[in-house]
Amino acid sequence: MITYIYIERRIIIDNVLANKKLFKADGTASENLKYLVFLIYGLILIIFGLIADSPNRIIYGLYKIIIEPDLLITDYIGVGGIGAAFVNSGLLTVISIFIMYHNKIRLTGATISAIWLISGFSLFGKNIFNVWFVIIGVLLHAKYQREPFAKYIYFAFLGTSLSPMVTQIMLGINLPRIISVPLGAAVGIFMGFILPPLASYLMRVHQGFNLYNTGFTAGIIGTVFVSLLRSYGVAIESRLIWTSGNNLVLGSFLIIMFLSMIMYGIRLDRNSISTWKNIFKYHGKLVTDFTILQGFPATLINMGINGLFATFYIILIGGDLNGPTIGGIFTIVGFGSFGKHLKNIIPILIGVFIGGMTKTWSLTNPSVQLAALFGTTLAPIAGEFGWKYGIIAGFLQSSVALYVGYLHGGLNLYNSGFAGGIVAAVIIPIVEAFRKDEF
Amino acid sequence: MKHNKLKISKIIDELINFCFSVGGTEIGVNIKEKPDFFEIHLSSDYKCENKEKVGELCKLLKCEKTEEMEEYYWHLTGDSDVDTELTLVGMMTDSCNIDITPNNHIDITLFRNK
Numbered sequence: 001m002i003t004y005i006y007i008e009r010r011i012i013i014d015n016v017l018a019n020k021k022l023f024k025a026d027g028t029a030s031e032n033l034k035y036l037v038f039l040i041y042g043l044i045l046i047i048f049g050l051i052a053d054s055p056n057r058i059i060y061g062l063y064k065i066i067i068e069p070d071l072l073i074t075d076y077i078g079v080g081g082i083g084a085a086f087v088n089s090g091l092l093t094v095i096s097i098f099i100m101y102h103n104k105i106r107l108t109g110a111t112i113s114a115i116w117l118i119s120g121f122s123l124f125g126k127n128i129f130n131v132w133f134v135i136i137g138v139l140l141h142a143k144y145q146r147e148p149f150a151k152y153i154y155f156a157f158l159g160t161s162l163s164p165m166v167t168q169i170m171l172g173i174n175l176p177r178i179i180s181v182p183l184g185a186a187v188g189i190f191m192g193f194i195l196p197p198l199a200s201y202l203m204r205v206h207q208g209f210n211l212y213n214t215g216f217t218a219g220i221i222g223t224v225f226v227s228l229l230r231s232y233g234v235a236i237e238s239r240l241i242w243t244s245g246n247n248l249v250l251g252s253f254l255i256i257m258f259l260s261m262i263m264y265g266i267r268l269d270r271n272s273i274s275t276w277k278n279i280f281k282y283h284g285k286l287v288t289d290f291t292i293l294q295g296f297p298a299t300l301i302n303m304g305i306n307g308l309f310a311t312f313y314i315i316l317i318g319g320d321l322n323g324p325t326i327g328g329i330f331t332i333v334g335f336g337s338f339g340k341h342l343k344n345i346i347p348i349l350i351g352v353f354i355g356g357m358t359k360t361w362s363l364t365n366p367s368v369q370l371a372a373l374f375g376t377t378l379a380p381i382a383g384e385f386g387w388k389y390g391i392i393a394g395f396l397q398s399s400v401a402l403y404v405g406y407l408h409g410g411l412n413l414y415n416s417g418f419a420g421g422i423v424a425a426v427i428i429p430i431v432e433a434f435r436k437d438e439f
Numbered sequence: 440m441k442h443n444k445l446k447i448s449k450i451i452d453e454l455i456n457f458c459f460s461v462g463g464t465e466i467g468v469n470i471k472e473k474p475d476f477f478e479i480h481l482s483s484d485y486k487c488e489n490k491e492k493v494g495e496l497c498k499l500l501k502c503e504k505t506e507e508m509e510e511y512y513w514h515l516t517g518d519s520d521v522d523t524e525l526t527l528v529g530m531m532t533d534s535c536n537i538d539i540t541p542n543n544h545i546d547i548t549l550f551r552n553k
Contacts, residue, residue: 106505145441154511196510203514208524285519287512287527292502 029268029296034107037264037300038115039097041257045090045119048253053083062088066129069172070164071239072410073366075124075323078241082249085323089122092131096157103150109289109299109338114157116334120327121161125413130163133185137192144193155196158214161414162191162222168411173234191221206424208286209384211339212331212377215417222408222418229409236409242366244320251321254311254329261304265297272297276305283383284339291337303336306345310373313349319369328373335376344383344390345376351394359399371401374416378424385431396423442513446531447477447551452517453528454481454547460523461493462486476533479549487543495525497537500547502529 022033049058061084068079076085096118105111118126138156142149149156170177170184199217210216226236265272275298282288290299310329314321332340352372356363363369375397382390401419412418451468458466463483471478485493508530516524516531529535531551538546 105507106503108505108508110508110511151506151510153507200511200514203512204518207519208512208515286515287508287524287530289526292499292526 031107034291034296035097035101038107038112039094042090042093042097042119044257045086045093047090049083049086049088049090051083052086052249053081057081058083058087061085062128065127067171068167069239070125070127070130070167070413071172071236072164072405072413072415073124073324073370074164074239074241075243076127077123077246077323078243082246085123088127089119091128092122092126093119095128100153103148103153105150105153107291109291110154110287112291112299112303112337113331113334114154116330118157118160120330120334121413123323123327123330125327126160126163130166130188131160133166133188134159134162134192134195137189138195139192140189141193141196152196155199155214156192159192159195159199159218161214161218161412161417162188162195164413165191165222165225165411168236168409172236173229187225191225194221202421203286206421207428209380209428210377210417210420210424211284211286211335211380212374212414212417212420213286215377215412215414216421218412218414219404219408219418219421222412226407226409226411236411238405238410240366242320242324243322247315247321250326251311251315254321254326255308258304258307258311258333261300261307265300265304268300269295269297272301276301279341280343282339282341283380284341284344285380285384286339288339288380289337290339299337302341303333305342306336306340307333309342309345313372314369317363317369319364320366324366324370325373328370332373332376335379339383340376340379344379347382347387347390348372348376348378348394348397350387351375351391351396352398353394354391355395355398361402367402368398371398371416371419374414375401375420377416377420381424381427381431385435389427389431393423393427396427443553446509446513446516447479449513449516449518450528450531450549450551451479451481453524454479456517456519457496457523457525458483458485458545461489475553477551477553479547479551481545481547481549483545485543485545493539493545496545496547497539499525500529500532500535500537500549502526504533505530 022030024030061080065076065080065084065088096115100111135156138152138159139149142152166184166188169187170181199214202217203213275294278294279290279302290302307329310332314325349372352375361368375394378393378397381393397419400423401416404419405415455466462485466483469480512527516527532549533552534550536548
């Protein structure tokens with residue numbers, strides 16, 4: 001079945017590639033080709049889900065995903081099954097790609113990372129129901145500013161990190177549905193409306209050394225909002241829905257996916273392996289767009305290699321491949337186009353590893369597995385200041401990420417972005433104060 | 440607020456940071472506001488050992504204007520003395536002319552529509 005699908009996909013791709021609009025006059029990949037590549041990966045997620053479960057179980061699983069609260073950590077594989085989780089992820093990926101394409105957004109590293117964030121977090125927190133309210137809020141903000149929605153599209157998609165807030169109010173607090181449902185919708189829309197100026201402004205706090213800037217912003221918003229809720233007696237407790245035992249099937253799927261990225265990158269440009277090595281010279285601080293700096297083929301290779309590395313990291317430490325960890329892996333893959341490479345993520349993981357050896361928790365603790373994967377938000381610190389500071393950043397991040405979640409009640413999916421902003425805000429001024437060299 | 444003039448200031452900050460990073464010792468900036476656009480002109484010397492970095496400037500500044508990137512990331516321009524955001528400057532400008540002369544001198548002219 002997998003072989004048949006591969007051959008079918010090969011035939012489709014070869015026919016489509018024959019269309020010259022997929023390549024520019026100089027032979028490099030056009031925007032259409034880049035979009036097609038990621039559209040195919042989105043479809044693959046759907047197909048994988050359809051293979052994993054029967055249609056009836058998938059439909060029921062999607063229903064359960066929608067009605068279940070989504071605060072951290074809610075593994076959709078545990079809620080609705082592998083099939084429903086991957087169909088949810090694939091659907092949101094494909095829809096996001098169409099929205100980006102329709103708005104004529106260039107497929108830069110920023111776009112690619114946003115798409116993969118959607119893919120990953122659609123396995124544990126974002127679903128085909130709860131994402132739209134924040135997006136509508138951003139759309140209303142654009143209308144208010146009399147600007148096209150395209151200008152705010154990154155805020156819209158990245159801001160869906162606050163989607164759990166919508167379902168928590170709609171379904172998780174003790175109010176009649178006739179009040180809680182519109183209230184949840186209104187809160188989601190309001191969050192989206194205020195997000196753009198906040199996210200843009202708060203970039204200054206970490207100066208781009210924290211790649212998940214929206215996570216930092218969402219953490220601030222979530223902290224204020226949850227504090228308000230708690231002031232009125234609303235209890236928000238974190239939860240843990242976490243699956244294990246699927247490493248073989250999920251690991252095989254991921255490895256094939258990432259190997260295909262590497263192979264296709266080489267197929268697009270035979271010199272892309274040596275171009276890929278040039279990526280290591282970049283620090284990774286926002287904005288480091290590898291599609292612009294080194295080209296699409298080298299970027300695809302970097303994404304694939306990052307994905308393989310992150311997958312093997314989870315497997316080797318004895319961790320679990322499930323919704324949240326695959327979400328973390330997809331984030332590393334996506335940011336493989338926008339700042340992350342092996343040279344700047346390995347020190348972060350070493351820092352988390354040292355933490356695992358010395359602190360009270362183990363590396364296979366679910367929160368620590370996620371802290372390691374998502375802690376790579378601080379990769380630019382290793383890239384700019386060296387591996388020692390990268391290790392320190394990873395060591396600190398693993399603790400901060402475990403304990404700041406309480407502030408926003410787990411309603412900010414990009415918890416590591418919030419923690420990363422705090423860690424970066426502490427480390428950067430200190431390192432720069434003691435650094436002697438400047439221009 | 441659209442912060443249009445603040446964005447111009449930050450673009451200039453970023454370019455001045457770049458000139459310092461390539462060893463510039465004599466940097467001149469001139470800004471003209473026209474009815475439909477801003478014209479920013481910057482000139483600087485540079486040290487010859489930074490020739491490669493100067494060459495990279497052309498590639499980065501000639502990025503296509505990308506408004507969605509500008510809206511999200513513009514606050515990063517001009518704020519760091521450990522790294523430059525020239526890709527972002529390229530995405531915030533509509534067109535540019537770069538002239539690198541053999542006597543280690545750069546002339547940059549950027550145009551940003553209102």
